[in-house]
Amino acid sequence: MRTIDVSSPVSVPSTRAARAAPAESRDSGVMTVEKTLSILEIVAERGGAGARDISEALGYPLPTVYRLLQALVQSDYLVHLKGERRYELGYKLDRLGVSLHRQIGVPTPVRAEIARLHEIARTAGYFAVYRGADVVVAYVVDSPPHPRLTPLNFGFHEAAHATAFGKIMLAGMTREQVTQYLEVHGMPQLTERTMTSRSELDAHLATVAHLGVAWEHEEFVPEMTCAAVGVRNGAGMIVGAVAISAPSGEISSARERELERHLRDASNHVSTYYRSGQLRGGPTA
Secondary structure: OOOOOEEOOOOOOOOHHHHHOOOOOOOHHHHHHHHHHHHHHHHHOOOOOOOOHHHHHHOHHHHHHHHHHEEEEEEEOEEEEEOEEEEOOOOOOHHHHHHHHHHHOHHHHHHHHHHHHHHHOEEEEEEEEOOOEEEHHHHHHHHHOOOOOOEEEOOOOOHHHHHHHHHHHHHOOOOHHHHHHHHOOOOOOOOOOOOOOOOHHHHHHHHHHHHEEEEEOOOOOEEEEEEEEEOOOOOEEEEEEEEEEEEHHHHHHHHHHHHHHHHHHHHHHHHHHHOOOOOEEEEOO
């Protein structure tokens, strides 16, 4: 146990210094976390990388990179292949991934419904859930004839203003909530057709809310069209969306009506599951 002799003179820092030190410490800690995550990301993107490659790619001093790499290896987030002088992702990340899938988890009956949507609509099929203030891709079903959009893989949660399932979420928000969302995420222009005007987006979201279906024509990826319909829980709240994507050249007016019908049908059945725990009249799996 550590004791303090209160009879001894104690040097007390000035109020300004006492306040500054924690802030500086916090700033330093945040920077360390950001650098550590950047290292993990570049190792993941490259399928492994050497310390010098990481240093050059990120612009971090080599001693800093070595220090953070050592900490990541000791924590099992990276493995060091000494013979190859490179680092690859560690096994603990797999456990984190499994945990994330459990938290976002898509029930088996819902997965089956998205697979059915993919098959009957002859498109890639998606299920997105609302997690906090984001819409996250939780499940995707595609095939070589009908591939998914890149980067619409599990965990994608960006560009709500330019994706069909994102527009469903925004259309269910108040104007103030949309403002808060866009202040954080912005409205980056991804293609020539991406909406970057708030007034244009507001008018579009009003239409989405009225019709109950969101379309985006080449706003996210050139030459590709997406559509989505919301999924509601027992309280009537939108908790997610079912969506499809297909080449724009295949989307005629008749095809649009067909896809909208399939989406509304899938949405109804998935919503029924979230209200009652049953899908298509059968028990949960």
